Amino acid sequence: MSIEITDLSLSIGERRLFQPLSLSVARGEVATIMGPSGIGKSTLLAAIAGHLDPSVTATGHMTLEGQDLASLAPETRGVGMIFQDPCLFPHLSLGDNLAFGLRASADRTARRAGIEAALKTAGLAGLYEADPDTLSGGQKSRASLMRSLLAEPRALLMDEPFSALDMELRDEMRRFVFAHIRARNIPAILVTHDPADAEAANGPCCQLQRD
Amino acid sequence: MGRGASIGVFSAAAALVLAPIVAGFAIGLAASLGFFPAIGADHLTFAPYHRLMAVPEFWGALGLSLQTGGVATAISLLLALIFVAQGGGESRILAPLLAIPHAAIALGLAFLIAPSGWIMRALAPLLGFERPPDLALVNDPAGFALILGLVIKETPFLVIAIASAMAQLPVTRTRQIGASLGYGTLRIWALLILPRLYPLIRLPMMVVLAYGLSVVDMALILGPNAPPTFAVLVTRLFIAPDLTLLLPAFAGAMVQIALIALACLSLWLCERGMMRLARAEARMGRRRGTRIPLSWITPLPRGIMGLGLLGIVGLLLWSITWRWVWPVVFPQSLSLRAWQSGDWGAPLHTSLEIAVISLTIATPLALLTLEAVDHLPNKLAKPILLPLIYTPLLMPQIGFLYGVNIAALKLGITAAVAPVIWAHILFVYPYILLMLLDPWRAMDRRVLQAAAALGAGPWRRFFAVKLPLMLRAIMVAIAVGFAVSIAQYLPTLFVGGGRVATITTEAVTLASGGDRRITGVYGSLQAALPLLVYLLAFLTPRYVWRNRRAMQARVT
Numbered sequence: 001m002s003i004e005i006t007d008l009s010l011s012i013g014e015r016r017l018f019q020p021l022s023l024s025v026a027r028g029e030v031a032t033i034m035g036p037s038g039i040g041k042s043t044l045l046a047a048i049a050g051h052l053d054p055s056v057t058a059t060g061h062m063t064l065e066g067q068d069l070a071s072l073a074p075e076t077r078g079v080g081m082i083f084q085d086p087c088l089f090p091h092l093s094l095g096d097n098l099a100f101g102l103r104a105s106a107d108r109t110a111r112r113a114g115i116e117a118a119l120k121t122a123g124l125a126g127l128y129e130a131d132p133d134t135l136s137g138g139q140k141s142r143a144s145l146m147r148s149l150l151a152e153p154r155a156l157l158m159d160e161p162f163s164a165l166d167m168e169l170r171d172e173m174r175r176f177v178f179a180h181i182r183a184r185n186i187p188a189i190l191v192t193h194d195p196a197d198a199e200a201a202n203g204p205c206c207q208l209q210r211d
Numbered sequence: 212m213g214r215g216a217s218i219g220v221f222s223a224a225a226a227l228v229l230a231p232i233v234a235g236f237a238i239g240l241a242a243s244l245g246f247f248p249a250i251g252a253d254h255l256t257f258a259p260y261h262r263l264m265a266v267p268e269f270w271g272a273l274g275l276s277l278q279t280g281g282v283a284t285a286i287s288l289l290l291a292l293i294f295v296a297q298g299g300g301e302s303r304i305l306a307p308l309l310a311i312p313h314a315a316i317a318l319g320l321a322f323l324i325a326p327s328g329w330i331m332r333a334l335a336p337l338l339g340f341e342r343p344p345d346l347a348l349v350n351d352p353a354g355f356a357l358i359l360g361l362v363i364k365e366t367p368f369l370v371i372a373i374a375s376a377m378a379q380l381p382v383t384r385t386r387q388i389g390a391s392l393g394y395g396t397l398r399i400w401a402l403l404i405l406p407r408l409y410p411l412i413r414l415p416m417m418v419v420l421a422y423g424l425s426v427v428d429m430a431l432i433l434g435p436n437a438p439p440t441f442a443v444l445v446t447r448l449f450i451a452p453d454l455t456l457l458l459p460a461f462a463g464a465m466v467q468i469a470l471i472a473l474a475c476l477s478l479w480l481c482e483r484g485m486m487r488l489a490r491a492e493a494r495m496g497r498r499r500g501t502r503i504p505l506s507w508i509t510p511l512p513r514g515i516m517g518l519g520l521l522g523i524v525g526l527l528l529w530s531i532t533w534r535w536v537w538p539v540v541f542p543q544s545l546s547l548r549a550w551q552s553g554d555w556g557a558p559l560h561t562s563l564e565i566a567v568i569s570l571t572i573a574t575p576l577a578l579l580t581l582e583a584v585d586h587l588p589n590k591l592a593k594p595i596l597l598p599l600i601y602t603p604l605l606m607p608q609i610g611f612l613y614g615v616n617i618a619a620l621k622l623g624i625t626a627a628v629a630p631v632i633w634a635h636i637l638f639v640y641p642y643i644l645l646m647l648l649d650p651w652r653a654m655d656r657r658v659l660q661a662a663a664a665l666g667a668g669p670w671r672r673f674f675a676v677k678l679p680l681m682l683r684a685i686m687v688a689i690a691v692g693f694a695v696s697i698a699q700y701l702p703t704l705f706v707g708g709g710r711v712a713t714i715t716t717e718a719v720t721l722a723s724g725g726d727r728r729i730t731g732v733y734g735s736l737q738a739a740l741p742l743l744v745y746l747l748a749f750l751t752p753r754y755v756w757r758n759r760r761a762m763q764a765r766v767t
Contacts, residue, residue: 051387073499074390083390087384089493091406091486100402101392104496111496151392179621 002027002187003048008060009211010043010052010208016211021058023206025187026156030178030201033191035208041191044208046155048189049081064155070079075206080153082177084160085130086144088132094143095119095128101147114150122146122176138169145177149184156188162197174200212669217583222601224580226574228640230426231633232602234618235611236468242461242614249617250454259458263466266448270439276441276470279354279434280423283361284478287419290362290578291369293312294439300374304516308367310690311523312698312716317360317432318734319522319676321349321722322529324356327537329525335538340380345535357434361426363519365419366512369412375649376411380404393498402493406486409494414597416605420478421471425607425724428700428715432722442467442609448612449705461613468610475605497565523738530731549728555714555736562713562740565703566696568632573640574689579682580644581651582673596648600641612705619706627710639692646691649685683752683762690748692743714740 007159010017017040025031033041047058051074062069069077088097098115106109119125122142124135132140141161150158161177162170178201181188190201198205212220241247245256258429263269294302308316326343334340349356380402389399409416438444445463448456529535534544580599584592612634619630647696654677662676678685703716718733756762 046387049387049391051390073395074387075393075395078393079391082389083388085384087381087402088389089385089407092490096490099494099496102496103393103500106548111494148392153391157391175582 002029002065003031003189004061004063004066008044008062010040010047010056010058012056015134017056018208021206021208023189024202025204027187028182028185028197029082030181030188030190030203032198032201032203032205033189033208034193034198034205036194036210037193041208041209042159045081045159045191047054048155049079049157050077054156068199076207077108078152078154080148080151080156082124082145082156082158082161084164086137086140087142088135088143088147090133091134093128094130094132094135097132097143098147101150103150103152118146118150119143137165141165141173142176144188145180145193149180153186155186158188158190160192161190163192163194169170169193170196171200193208212582212586213674214586216700220576220579220583222594224576224640227633228578228637229602231618231637232606232611233617234572234612235605238614239461239464239611242458243465245458247458247461250457259462260466260503262456263448263459263462266444268444271438272441272444273470275354275435275438275464276424277474278533279357279361279430279532280420280425280474283358283365283423284416284420286358286362287365287369288416290366290512291373292400292405292516293508294366294370295373296628297509300370300511301379302370302513304513304520305370306745307523307742308516308519309361309371310694310745311519311738312362312694312741313360313426314428314432314698314700314715314722315526315734315737316364316519316522317429317723318718318730319524319526319738320360320363321432321503322525322727322731323518323522325349329521329540332538332540337355340538341495344427349433352435352437354435354440357430357440358448359518360429360433361423361514363516364429365423366516369415369419370512372412372415373475374407376408378409380407390414393585395498402489406489409482409486410584414601417475417478418601420474421605421607423607424471424474425467425660427609428719431719441470442607445609446701449609450709454510455528464607464610464613467607470609471607472606473475475669495496523734526731526734526738528731529727530735532731534727549726549732552729555732556732558712558714558717560737561711562697562715565628565632565635565713566693569635569639569696570643570689570692572632573636573643573692574685575690577640577643577647578685579735582677583760587671595642603641603718605636608701612701616706616708627707631703631707631711635696635699638699638702639695642695643688643692646688647681647684648733650681654680682755686748686751690745693744697737697740 001033003023005021005023007020007022009020018035019205021044023031032110033044035041043052043056046052047056048062048069050069050072052058058070064077064079068081088094089100092100094114095115098118102111102114105164114124119127122139122145124139124143127135132143135143174197188199191200242252243259245252245254245259254358325331326346326348328348331340331343379756385403386396386399388401394402425442426440427442427446430443434440434443439447441463445460445467448460448463451460526665528542530549531545531547532542532549533544535542580596587595615634616630624630644660658680659672659676662672697713698715700715700719702714703711714733714736718730718737721730753763
């Protein structure tokens with residue numbers, strides 16, 4: 001198993017957000033987390049990625065490839081994150097956004113070629129110098145995913161990544177994202193309100209319950 | 212407010228604030244080129260510039276100004292960033308430091324760091340000093356004391372500017388994404404946050420730089436004497452009894468303006484270079500180099516700003532001291548004698564008179580300016596408001612104030628206080644406008660639409676809805692405006708023709724050599740007045756809205 005969560009619970013002061021959670025996600029698998037608004041779905045992802053607000057305390061265990069996550073700094077966990085808003089950096093060109101994700105290497109030409117290839121995969125060929133703000137919603141989402149994947153994450157967390165897209169685009173984007181996760185063979189966790197997402201993810205599904 | 216009325220308000224604001232600056236500058240430029248009929252100068256000549264450059268301290272003073280102003284601006288930016296990154300944007304240390312005038316901070320700091328000051332008194336037993344060490348710790352030739360003083364005053368200003376800019380950026384989300392891509396905190400700040408933050412604080416940064424390069428009162432108290440900073444050199448030329456130095460003084464004013472223009476240009480080029488560098492580095496995808504131990508710098512901003520407040524405590528203590536022998540840390544005997552002399556009564560009265568009248572004019576005008584902007588197309592707001600706010604703040608005071616004095620004399624205004632009040636409005640108005648701008652924009656427009664739907668016309672909306680909603684922000688703006696007026700040194704000195712004495716002009720005059728107890732009295736007054744008004748500004752909305760929870764929670 002790749003992501004292993006055991007008896008995880010999050011509390012703010014005395015209040016526990018949800019009943020203790022245990023979840024295993026294998027490589028290439030997309031687990032779905034659902035539950036009512038405000039129960040702490042995003043907080044759960046923040047806990048896994050290491051961005052927990054200091055006011056929240058976590059108990060339980062989280063491991064990635066057998067390694068305890070709590071002992072790692074956020075930037076060394078190798079956990080990629082995708083949000084509803086694609087969050088492209090507006091001061092960088094589209095290509096430089098991807099370059100920011102791509103792991104460092106000595107060879108500039110190879111870097112450029114790698115990014116051009118990633119742009120092509122995302123249906124953004126020839127847009128290296130484009131201003132991210134001029135892209136369509138679907139283009140931005142694909143670029144955002146590519147940026148995350150170029151950092152070679154060991155796991156991917158997604159917080160309602162499709163909910164800002166309209167219906168047709170949503171289906172296309174799901175196929176695109178899930179195909180890439182399978183191709184990379186990494187575990188992923190998807191937080192969503194949309195049952196269709198859970199169905200398409202076709203992995204373990206977990207309903208957070210109020211405590 | 213109709214379009215005609217809006218244009219009327221802008222014209223009034225421009226006439227009140229921009230016209231004197233333009234006139235003062237034009238008179239100065241003409242005089243520096245040899246046209247000054249009052250002393251019979253009537254033909255084009257560069258002699259004033261030649262004479263200026265022949266002043267032995269000319270080049271040294273220029274270099275010193277660049278050094279102190281530039282270094283102070285850079286350090287202030289760094290400290291402000293560190294402070295905000297630690298979540299200090301709402302800290303309670305900021306308000307008093309913003310309120311207390313530069314001159315008071317400078318006097319306090321001088322008491323603190325002088326060889327006979329508090330720090331040396333505390334160190335004396337440890338270092339085995341028997342008498343105050345013979346070191347130039349204040350007025351040091353390199354200008355370190357001046358830099359420290361500027362940093363104490365400018366850091367809080369930049370903290371406020373940065374915190375307000377950060378509120379417009381998705382900082383938390385950016386940090387999460389950066390970390391999830393494998394980047395450490397330092398790189399996330401340098402590559403992702405700063406490049407988006409800096410354009411939002413570009414103008415405040417230029418204000419700080421321009422101020423640091425042209426400050427006079429603080430430089431007189433803390434800065435070097437031979438050579439002094441350039442603005443002090445030009446001030447000396449202006450107030451010299453030798454009339455042949457007047458035209459070279461005007462030439463100096465023009466050089467000061469050019470110096471600031473060049474410095475701002477360099478800052479902008481620096482910004483472009485850093486942006487390019489940040490983008491190039493972001494493109495490389497390097498993650499290493501994130502683990503520089505930086506924990507030692509985190510207490511630095513608070514410590515340095517704390518020095519400013521400690522100095523004020525020292526001022527107050529000196530003002531009630533009777534006997535305080537070196538190296539004892541606390542006075543041996545206290546006395547109110549320095550206060551009882553009562554010499555401070557008249558300057559205090561003048562200070563209050565000027566502040567109250569300039570606020571009475573500037574505050575309604577600023578509110579009307581914002582109201583007038585609301586009735587114009589959105590895209591006109593910036594081109595109208597930015598010049599009104601930033602011209603007086605970027606233009607060095609020494610560059611145009613003496614010209615304003617000449618203009619007032621030409622217009623036959625001989626009463627000393629009236630033109631001084633006008634000169635204060637030049638700086639009170641833009642600060643009030645600056646303080647009101649964000650809260651005014653943040654006002655819930657739906658409430659105004661609801662009022663309009665109920666049949667309230669523009670004026671009723673202005674008085675019955677906007678002003679009450681803005682009460683807190685207006686009180687804060689008044690407090691800032693009051694502090695700005697109390698702090699003015701050069702406008703009072705130049706436009707008052709040396710005949711108007713305020714607690715600030717007295718404090719600066721007494722600083723060199725005078726009795727520490729008396730200086731303590733003036734410094735304490737300078738610090739206490741704005742603090743008192745800040746307190747009132749803080750309490751008034753609490754009292755008025757004591758039964759309105761939503762108004763209490765309103766953060767402006």
